[in-house]
Amino acid sequence: MSQTFMSAKETAKYLNMSVPWVYREAALAGLVPYRFGSGRNAKLQFKVTEVQAWAKQQRLSAG
Numbered sequence: 265m266s267q268t269f270m271s272a273k274e275t276a277k278y279l280n281m282s283v284p285w286v287y288r289e290a291a292l293a294g295l296v297p298y299r300f301g302s303g304r305n306a307k308l309q310f311k312v313t314e315v316q317a318w319a320k321q322q323r324l325s326a327g
Contacts (some may be wrong), residue, residue, distance in 0.1 A: 267312055268311065268312060269298065269310065269311060269312065270309060270311075272287060272309070272310070273286075275295075279315070279319060286308075293318075295315065296310070298310065
């Protein structure tokens with residue numbers, strides 16, 4: 265079965281961004297985080313398909 269969610273660290277690596285950027289800026293940039301758990305133990309994760317679609321949308325057009 266393929267992976268459905270990526271951790272913040274995996275998302276940062278996939279996007280070639282820093283982990284702090286993922287926590288601070290990803291939601292502002294349009295990536296929707298999913299919170300699993302509550303309080304200090306909560307984990308932010310991102311859907312793989314949404315991260316891939318978001319990355320494709322960031323492509324600059326030629327010209």
